[in-house]
Amino acid sequence: MLKNGQHSFKYETTWDGGRNEVGYISCGNLKTEVSIPKEMNGPGIGTNPDELLLSAAATCYLISLATMLDLSKVPAYLTLKSEGIVEVENSNLTYKEIIHHVEIALKEKSEKHIRLANRLAIKAEQTCMISKAIRGNVNVVVNCTII
Structure with a gap:
């Protein structure tokens, strides 16, 4: 049973065999195929954990x-482009860094x-729930442009 103030998110998956097969994930409104990306010698079908982590971090930051x-009370339009850097060291994959390039278009431009x-x-990066969850393991950088 959840304590007051807690939220539960449910994830389900099926996987069709070995390393180079394809799975199907369902997590709330997210329903898609998943596999190892082509860049890592996989089939590259659907999404993958690297994209999901980047998407979670970027969406949490933006919200x-x-x-x-x-x-x-600072009205603005936001545009965000984020990049996830994964490094191979001694045959081990490590998610090293996420870089957010955010553009804030102010509707009322004042100093x-x-x-x-x-x-x-x-x-926003310091308080984002996903940033806090990965802090100490993945470096997160914010590059901000105000227009």
Whole structure:
């Protein structure tokens, strides 16, 4: 039984055999095929854990930033491009870094809003639930442009 204030997310999967086969995942509204990416000598069908981790980190960051801007009454349009860096060391794969390139288009451009938007772009990464979960294992970098 969940304690008050806790949320539960459910994940289910089926996998069709060995390393180079394809699975199917279902997690809430996310339903898709999954396999090892072509870059790692897999079939490259559907998504993969590397893309899912990057997507989770990027989406959490973006929602955190949008919420902070909204609560601070800084109206803006956001564009985010993120990159995940995976490194091979001694046949081991390590997710090394996630780089968020966020563009904040201010609807009301003032010095106050520019300073606040820059500060919130960094704070959003520090408070994002996924960033906190991977902190110490994956380096997360934020590059912010205000327009």
